[in-house]
Amino acid sequence: MRGTAKQVAQALGVSAATVSLALRGKPGVSDAVRKKILETAAAMGVSAHAEGPAAPARSLQWSPDTGVPAVRILSVRRDMEEQLRSINSFSCDGVILLATEMRLGDVEKLRTIRHPIVLLDNFFPTAPYDCISIDNASGASKAVQYLIRMGHTRIGYLHSKIDIRNFRERKNGYLSACRLLPALEGRDAAKRIVSVGATTEGAYQDMCAYLEKGLVLPTAFLRTTTGSLWVVARHCSDMLFGFRRMCRSSASTTPACVRP
Numbered sequence: 001m002r003g004t005a006k007q008v009a010q011a012l013g014v015s016a017a018t019v020s021l022a023l024r025g026k027p028g029v030s031d032a033v034r035k036k037i038l039e040t041a042a043a044m045g046v047s048a049h050a051e052g053p054a055a056p057a058r059s060l061q062w063s064p065d066t067g068v069p070a071v072r073i074l075s076v077r078r079d080m081e082e083q084l085r086s087i088n089s090f091s092c093d094g095v096i097l098l099a100t101e102m103r104l105g106d107v108e109k110l111r112t113i114r115h116p117i118v119l120l121d122n123f124f125p126t127a128p129y130d131c132i133s134i135d136n137a138s139g140a141s142k143a144v145q146y147l148i149r150m151g152h153t154r155i156g157y158l159h160s161k162i163d164i165r166n167f168r169e170r171k172n173g174y175l176s177a178c179r180l181l182p183a184l185e186g187r188d189a190a191k192r193i194v195s196v197g198a199t200t201e202g203a204y205q206d207m208c209a210y211l212e213k214g215l216v217l218p219t220a221f222l223r224t225t226t227g228s229l230w231v232v233a234r235h236c237s238d239m240l241f242g243f244r245r246m247c248r249s250s251a252s253t254t255p256a257c258v259r260p
Contacts (some may be wrong), residue, residue, distance in 0.1 A: 003044030003046050004046065005020060005041070005046055007042050007044060007046075008037060008041050008044055011044070012036060013031065015199060015200050018037070018200075019031065020196055022038060023037070023038075023041060024048070025048065026198075029171045029202075042137070044114055045141065053179050056095070059070050064130045073217050083111055084105040084110075088112070092115055093116070094115050094157070095116070095117065095118070096115040096117075096120060097120065099120060099121060099124075099131075100120075100121040100164065101162075102122055103121075104127070107129070112215075118132065121134060122164075130160045136169035137170065137172050137173035137176065138168075139170065139173065140169075140170040140173030140222060141176055142177075144177035144178060144222065145180065148180060150220075153182060153185045153219075154218045154219050155172060155178065155189070155192065155218055155219070155221070156220070157189075158196055159195050159224055160198065161195050161197055162198050163235070170222075171224075175190065180194065181203070185191075192218050194207065
């Protein structure tokens, strides 16, 4: 019987999110840990890019009176080429594609899709597709402004080492809003950005390194997060768990955490 990604995580004592990142070839996992995960996964029959069996496609039907067409939800393994072949194999009027972690190079591959495409949760100004994205900068800015109204002037930001547009825009929104702070605190905002890894252990080690600098801790932190994609959401949970573990193991007081 084939194993699962969860069983690989349990066997190695790492989080499921760490295994997911390693199997999909994503950053945020050290070479040594990635090697152990891939070796253990192979031994347990878990293939890279395939953390479980592909779920069958299914159709959701609305009443013809609404004028809304049927929607076919396709779940496939995360291999890009397989996804493209699966999409082209169906007869449909268009494709809605969740593009949170996509890069421009990935978008270029979409040209092989024969159907109209709308990209969600990302924006590619040079791509010939309609995009629907979150106002990340504004959300982070409003979160900072909320903390200022709550009396905080020393506000930090937990920034993911996973480099995607959403996270970059949120960091920019944080920096922009920090200009509303008193002169000294506003100028030091960039020094309170802590880049943390995508795993519990990585976040813990990065926060420990931050503490060792002997800096005055912020009284509140914003953290990179998203509710749009399960992989990133799990990664952010690991990041926060690592942060909390660091606070518990040190003499510091845990700052407040707010997510935009």
